[in-house]
Amino acid sequence: QVQLVESGGGLVQPGGSLRLSCAASTSSFSLYNMGWYRQAPGTQRELVAHISRSGSTTYTDSVKGRFTISRDNAKNTVYLQMNTLKPEDTAVYYCTANRVLSSDVSWGQGTQVTVSS
DSSP states (O other), X not given: OOOEEEEOOEEEOTTOOEEEEEEEOOTTGGXXXXXXXXXXXXXXXXXXXXXXXXXXXXXXXXXXXXEEEEEETTTTEEEEEEOSOOGGGOEEEEEEEEETTOOOEXXXXXXXXXXXX
């Protein structure tokens, strides 16, 4: 399993922006599909965005046009740029890594994002 460390969470006002980062401890980062999940209190964890090793991206409908997932293979890091944040985006955000041809998924410890005035 790969170690994942998220950063960049915090408190932001509605309409604001945050950029989450997730650093992976592996020399084979380019072989991993990466994702961002979130979980709000009392809700199930949901997939927010996903980026494949080839750079293809998918988003859940509620964040399309506002969030952008990207990766920097030279830095072993995946990012989630979050713009026009809404109170309903408040959640703990988790980074995931899944090596191609493997069913194993590694999870980060999570970073709290709170959108409130």
